Structures are given as C-alpha cells and as structure tokens.
Amino acid sequence: MPLIAPLRRACLPSPSIPQRQCRHATVLRRPKRPYTFTQLVTLSDGSTYTHRTTSPAPVYTSTKDTRNTLLWNPSSQKLLTAEVDEAGKLRAFRDKFGRGWDARRMEEKDAEEGKEEEEEPGEPGEPGKEPEEREDNLMDLISGFGLEAEGKGEARGVREGKGKSGKRKGGER
Amino acid sequence: MASQRVPSVFQSLPLRKRDFHNFPCLCSCRKASTFNGMTELSEDVDPSSSMQIPGPSEEHLASFDPIARSKRRKRPLPSSRYKFRPPKYYRGPLHPHQPPPPTAPESREFIPGPFSLPRLQQTYHSTFASDLLTLMYTHHPPGTLPGPSGPRLRSWDGSSPYHKNRPLRPPRGGPALPLLRRPITFRNIPRLEKIHVHSFVKEAGSDSAHLHVAGMIMQAITNVRATVFRAKHTIANFNLRKGSPCSVGVELRGEDMYNFLAKVTEVVMPRIKDYQGISGKSGDSNGDIGWGFGPDTVGTFPEVEINYDAYPSKMIPAVHIVVCTTATNDKDARLLLSSMGVPFYGKHMN
Structure with a gap:
C-alpha cells in the first residue's frame, strides 16, 4: 500500500484542468439543530411570556428589563428619581455620615423647583440668600464634629453634592 | 426471432388485442416506423422492444392476490420494504434515485417547525403592522396623482462637447442606485426578514478553541447551529490566510428571528450599563440595520449566563447583529425596529 500511494498521486490529473466531465455525488447532510426548551420569561413588572430557548431553565426571572429601565420609560417619575448605587458607595457614605445629606439635597431640589416656578413673579433676593441658608443648615448637620472639621466637612459636602447632582443629570440624559 | 413471436404475444393478450382493433392506423404507423427499420438494421440494433414483451401469464394472474398474501403474513413488513428512503447523496439530475425537495418531511435536509408563534410576531401582526x-x-x-419623482440618474451638464451621447451619470457617492421606496400599502408594510448574527474571531488562526467557543455561544443565544466562514483573501494585517476559518455566523429566519430580537x-439591552441605544447612523440605507455587542454583553444573554462557567470567559466573542427588513430605506426600518423596542440615539441618517 505505501508503494502504491505515491504512484497514484503522480497519476492524478491537476485539479484545475479536469480531463473529462465528471459528476461527483453530493452528500445531503441532515441539518444540526440544538435542542430547544420552552421557557417562561417573567419580566420585572410581573408580565410573562414563553419562548423557545436553548437554556434548560423552565423559568427566567429578569431583574432588569425594559419595564424598569429609564431608556424605555423616559416619562416614568419613579425611575427618574431612582438612585443608582450598584457599587454600594452611597450606602457606605450613609452608614458613615448619616442621611442628613440626602435630606439637604431633596430640599435643594424642592427649592430649585420652587424657584423655577416663582421665576416669573421675579425675586432677585433669592439667589443671594441661598448660600447663607445652606451654610446654616450644614452647620446644623455637622454640629457634632469639631470646629476644625466644620469648614472642611462643609466644603467637601457642598462640593460632593454639587458634583453628584451634576453627574446624575448627565447620566440620565 | 422476435418478429416471429409477435403474433403470439398479441393473441395471448386480450386487452392489447382490443387496442389493436380500435386504433388500426396507429398500429400500422408504428409498424411502418419500427418494424421496417429493424429488419434493415437487424445486425446492429437490438431488435427487442418493450412492445414485444409478453404480459403476465394466466397462472400468474390467477395467483396474484396481494390482500390474501398480506393476511397470510405473520409479522408486519419491515419499514424498509414500504417506506421511501431518501438517498444520502445527490448524484445529479439524471440519476434515477432523486432526493425529495428540502421542504418534504422525508427529505434529509428537512427542518421541522415552526413550533410556536412568538410573542413579538403576534404583536407585530396585531398591533405594529397597522400602526x-x-x-x-x-x-x-x-383624482390627484403623486408628483413626479426626480430622475434617478443625473444628466451631464453639456459643458463639454464630449458629453453628447454619454450614458447618464451615476448617483452621487458611488455607482449603486438606492432602492426605490414604493408607496406603503397594506400589502407591503415593512416587516422583519432575517437577522444575521456573526462574529469575527481574531484568534482563530492561532487557536481554534476561540472559534469553537464562539460557535457554541452563537448556537446558545440564537437556537441555530453556527456556520464557520473561511477567509476569502490573505490579509497579513489580520493574520488571515486564504481558506483559513476566521468567523462564525448564523442566519435567523421566522420563529428563531422573532425570539432572538425579543430577547435582545x-x-x-436594558442590562447594558449606561446604554444609549443604537446609533441613528447605523444602516446600509436599504433597510438593513446593524449593531454590535461586546463580550461582556454577550455574557449577559440568559442562555450564556445560566451556564457561564461552561465557557472560558476570555474566549467569549463579540457579535455583530444585522437586522434585515423588507423596508427599502433606513427610516422605515428604524421605525419598525423602534416599534419593536430597539432604542436609537443621535442623528438619524437617511
């Protein structure tokens, strides 16, 4: 057999120029299809539907889908105000410094909204007043700390609050 | 010898005899054309003919009783005796044993289905189509006619004498004519045609494992076995040699297509962090819109996620998804896709 093989190869015609017409048989392969299961998909708002999938789990419960994502629900106030805290940084901050900063931010927001509403009547004194008010409130909040820490904490808190709100707005848009 | 047997054949067959009497001219014609020729060419041509084969004998006809024979049979016939078995090979159009078409259930290439009516398909037909x-x-x-549409091919401005008798100028940006947008009626509402999912595997040349993992993941997320594509040309920058396997792809139609798009x-999509949607510039301006998912997003498909440990996490591929619609421009295709829940952002082109 090893003697014959090189001989046969030498006798073969070049594949580019067929010597005579030939029709080889074509294999008809059975198509390969993965097994599919019927799966019940439960969306986050409780709606369900079934689909065929290769996943063997009978029920798929999604925690995040189109029903609770802001991009698909741009008018939802609930999702708009929802706080993104996936890394747990906000919670850690609250554990350490309390929730007073949240309340401050909410008040600010309310004040801004009120200001926007009241812009038409016109109140020039308001923007000038606000920093003082804020300072007072911050002083109340951090009254438990030392005098040196006051200024620092205040400055940091204000900066952080501002940065966070700006970031959040940018992210939402 | 054959010519001698002919009269005996006709005598033994009463049915043929009757035919003979009814159509004498036909028989005489045949006789003139065949029998005379055969006498001349008796040495070269085989004189046997199907007309000259004797029919079944009387004893054979009497013994032929298939019902009684099947009743006499103790066990049923094996299925190979009565079932049609399609050939494993297609041996050309002249071969007597032809394979049935792939739509026939007995064909080897038959794919059964659909097995369900996907939710997205139902919603399309009940809600989206009319909207x-x-x-x-x-x-x-x-009583009014739509205004005349502009010329598809530009004419030459005639500034040069050589412009005479030239063929019209092709459209701006290339020689390809964009598809015409027919007025939309209830007959040609844009719908999904097919979805191509494909993944170019960069490392396939050095390590085929990447290709295998990509194929497995592609099959898991689309419910269809992936096809491996080979490089058409040698491209040194991409480490491609001609004929080497370089990518896997899947074409989805029907049920699988709707299931896949609904899942996506x-x-x-909602699980992608800081997701804006699909660029409004995406599309080939003929109604096909494509986008891509990175490896981390492919890992969040429910089918991959449930079995995430089975895949080497570094080999999870990125995929490109192209949705082909029957719309002839991207604007309509985008409208169709956004009705199905695909978000778009940015400036919408075309």
Whole structure:
C-alpha cells in the first residue's frame, strides 16, 4: 500500500484542468439543530411570556428589563428619581455620615423647583440668600464634629453634592 | 426471432388485442416506423422492444392476490420494504434515485417547525403592522396623482462637447442606485426578514478553541447551529490566510428571528450599563440595520449566563447583529425596529 500511494498521486490529473466531465455525488447532510426548551420569561413588572430557548431553565426571572429601565420609560417619575448605587458607595457614605445629606439635597431640589416656578413673579433676593441658608443648615448637620472639621466637612459636602447632582443629570440624559 | 413471436404475444393478450382493433392506423404507423427499420438494421440494433414483451401469464394472474398474501403474513413488513428512503447523496439530475425537495418531511435536509408563534410576531401582526401603515401611508386624494419623482440618474451638464451621447451619470457617492421606496400599502408594510448574527474571531488562526467557543455561544443565544466562514483573501494585517476559518455566523429566519430580537430588546439591552441605544447612523440605507455587542454583553444573554462557567470567559466573542427588513430605506426600518423596542440615539441618517 505505501508503494502504491505515491504512484497514484503522480497519476492524478491537476485539479484545475479536469480531463473529462465528471459528476461527483453530493452528500445531503441532515441539518444540526440544538435542542430547544420552552421557557417562561417573567419580566420585572410581573408580565410573562414563553419562548423557545436553548437554556434548560423552565423559568427566567429578569431583574432588569425594559419595564424598569429609564431608556424605555423616559416619562416614568419613579425611575427618574431612582438612585443608582450598584457599587454600594452611597450606602457606605450613609452608614458613615448619616442621611442628613440626602435630606439637604431633596430640599435643594424642592427649592430649585420652587424657584423655577416663582421665576416669573421675579425675586432677585433669592439667589443671594441661598448660600447663607445652606451654610446654616450644614452647620446644623455637622454640629457634632469639631470646629476644625466644620469648614472642611462643609466644603467637601457642598462640593460632593454639587458634583453628584451634576453627574446624575448627565447620566440620565 | 422476435418478429416471429409477435403474433403470439398479441393473441395471448386480450386487452392489447382490443387496442389493436380500435386504433388500426396507429398500429400500422408504428409498424411502418419500427418494424421496417429493424429488419434493415437487424445486425446492429437490438431488435427487442418493450412492445414485444409478453404480459403476465394466466397462472400468474390467477395467483396474484396481494390482500390474501398480506393476511397470510405473520409479522408486519419491515419499514424498509414500504417506506421511501431518501438517498444520502445527490448524484445529479439524471440519476434515477432523486432526493425529495428540502421542504418534504422525508427529505434529509428537512427542518421541522415552526413550533410556536412568538410573542413579538403576534404583536407585530396585531398591533405594529397597522400602526406602521398609519405612520408611513401617504394619502393622495382621489383624482390627484403623486408628483413626479426626480430622475434617478443625473444628466451631464453639456459643458463639454464630449458629453453628447454619454450614458447618464451615476448617483452621487458611488455607482449603486438606492432602492426605490414604493408607496406603503397594506400589502407591503415593512416587516422583519432575517437577522444575521456573526462574529469575527481574531484568534482563530492561532487557536481554534476561540472559534469553537464562539460557535457554541452563537448556537446558545440564537437556537441555530453556527456556520464557520473561511477567509476569502490573505490579509497579513489580520493574520488571515486564504481558506483559513476566521468567523462564525448564523442566519435567523421566522420563529428563531422573532425570539432572538425579543430577547435582545427585552432582556439583554436594558442590562447594558449606561446604554444609549443604537446609533441613528447605523444602516446600509436599504433597510438593513446593524449593531454590535461586546463580550461582556454577550455574557449577559440568559442562555450564556445560566451556564457561564461552561465557557472560558476570555474566549467569549463579540457579535455583530444585522437586522434585515423588507423596508427599502433606513427610516422605515428604524421605525419598525423602534416599534419593536430597539432604542436609537443621535442623528438619524437617511
């Protein structure tokens, strides 16, 4: 057999120029299809539907889908105000410094909204007043700390609050 | 010898005899054309003919009783005796044993289905189709005709004498003519045609494992076995040699297509962090819109996620998804896709 093989190869015609017409048989392969299961998909708002999938789990419960994502629900106030805290940084901050900063931010927001509403009547004194008010409130909040820490904490808190709100707005848009 | 047997054949067959009497001219014609020729060419031509084969004998006819024979049979016939078995090979159009068409259930290439009516398909037919028709319909009051559309090919400005008798100028940006947009009626509401999912595997040349993992993941997320594509040309920059396997792809139609798109829009896209949607510039301006998912997003498909440990996490591929619609421009295709829940952002082109 090893003697014959090189001989046969030498006798073969070049594949580019067929010597005579030939029709080889074509294999008809059975198509390969993965097994599919019927799966019940439960969306986050409780709606369900079934689909065929290769996943063997009978029920798929999604925690995040189109029903609770802001991009698909741009008018939802609930999702708009929802706080993104996936890394747990906000919670850690609250554990350490309390929730007073949240309340401050909410008040600010309310004040801004009120200001926007009241812009038409016109109140020039308001923007000038606000920093003082804020300072007072911050002083109340951090009254438990030392005098040196006051200024620092205040400055940091204000900066952080501002940065966070700006970031959040940018992210939402 | 054959010519001698002919009369005996006709005598033994009463049915043929009757035919003979009814159509004498036909028989005489045949006789003139065949029998005379055979006497001349008796040495070269085989004189046997199907007309000369004797029919079944009387004893054979009497013994032929298939019902009694099947009743006498103790066990049923094996299926190979009565079932049609399609050939494993297609041996050309002249071969007597032809394979049935792939749509026939006995064919080897038959794919059964659909097994379900996907939710997205139902919603399309019940809700989206009529809404899309309303949005895309342009009404012309009876008696008025739509305005004349502009010429598709530009003419030469005639600034040069050589412009005479030239063929018209091709459109700006290339020689390809864009598809015409037919007025949308209830007959041609844009719908999904097919979805191509494909993944170019960069490392396939050095390590085929990447290709295998990509194929497995592609099959898991689309319910269809992936096809391996080979490089058409040698490209040194991409480490491609001609004929070497370089990518895997899947073409989805029908049930699988609707299941896949619903899964992508309902479950996969919302889980992408800081997702804006698909660029409004995406599309080939003929109604096909494509986008891509990175490896981390492919890992969040429910089918991959449930079995995430089975895949080497560094080999999870990125995929490109191209949705082909029957719309002839991207604007309509985008409207169709956004009705199905695909978000778009940015400036919408075309």
